[in-house]
Amino acid sequence: MAETVTHLDDAPETSPAPPPPHGRHGRRTALVASAVVLVAAVAVIGALGLGGGGDEGPSAPPRSGSVVAVKRGNLAERTAVDGRLGYGTEIPLPVKATGTVTWLPEQGETVGRGGTLLRVDDRPVVLLYGMLPMYRDIGLTPRAPDQEAAGDPQDQQGQGRNGPKNGAGPPAGTPASAAPDGAGSAGGAGNGSGDGTGATAGAPRELTGMDVMQFETNLAALGYTGFTVDERFTAATARAVMRWQKDLGLPPTGTVGVGDVIYSSGRVRIGHAGVRPGAEAGENVLTFTGTSRKVVVDASAADAAWAVRGTDVRVELPDGRTALGRVASVGRQAAAAEGGGEDGGSQGANATVPVTVTVEDQASLGRLESGPVTVEYVGREVKDVLTVPVSALVALAEGGYGLETEDGRFVAVRTGLFADGSVEVSGSAVRAGMKVRIPE
Incomplete structure (x- = not known):
């Protein structure tokens, strides 16, 4: 907001006033001079918006400052929350092969259909795609x-x-x-x-x-x-x-053993190994994640109304670039926020729920694989409204806000949503395309 300040030009230097005239003629001259001063004062008051409560004030000499147009469009209030970029939670591979682990892949390696996830007794355990787990031998x-x-x-x-x-x-x-x-x-x-x-x-x-x-x-x-x-x-x-x-270098038996393959919904990224080669195989041998990077936000449970599956968000990366994301899932169980209060009431007030955001355009994330990011979501939005920069608002003497037109008039406006440096305005004297002045 800016204050409206009217600068009056300095009065010219004058010589000492002569002594007042005597008689009827002198009194008439004094009355005329008083009337001129009164008219000048009323004009100044009107320019300051101190007279009347109409939407449009009288004209005043235009002042210096940039001029902008009133625009019509949408305005959205955005809220920023902290998030973490990564590949998601690591899940143990359901290894059912029995024997000694003889080979493990490197962490971060990507394995696709037909690829080897690990070797047990020097036999490959192969990745295939599907939702049904391997629960029996398959053969004649x-x-x-x-x-x-x-x-x-x-x-x-x-x-x-x-x-x-x-x-x-x-x-x-x-x-x-x-x-x-x-x-x-x-x-x-x-x-x-x-x-x-x-x-x-x-x-x-x-x-x-x-x-x-x-x-x-x-x-x-x-x-x-x-x-x-x-x-x-x-x-x-x-x-x-x-x-x-x-x-695969295996004996051609024609039968697929229950431990020969592991199914997943798609390509996997190898996570941490739970054992070293030489250990017995089991379900904690190796972990995996998906191959797509995603963002996890610990959203406040009390203020998570924005976290709805399918909601579009904006992800700001540490290098200043942004990527478009979408809410994929929202956790159903709240957890106490890290660093919350010691008593149960404070922990309840700071409880969070995990919100997972997916990014379809993985290239927009660059080469960053993990790290802190900022997620911006739209908290409130108005559409097809008149907007001006917040700096164009002036405080009127009779209260409220107004806009100064290009020719120096002041019009009263009602304000709505403030967002992204702009403000929603309305009023009978405001229209799209009208030029208003931003006070210096």
């Missing part, structure tokens, strides 16, 4: 004669047993096409089951389920063909698995 399961005759109820669920009851047929997980001669194809006598009946194990049972489709989708994405991507693990799928295993 041999069918025992009694299962084929009676109809194994688990056939409907794809949950086979580990092998035939009579010891007949090929080893578990071996596709029929890869079985030794006479090991028993459908309807063949083979070498016999040893029970004197001549019965043999039937064709390997095809495993079914959504986990099969998820695995076959990844196998096809890695470039392996010759099978149909569906919920059935067939002999054709087993042959493709054998080719994949050969490329």
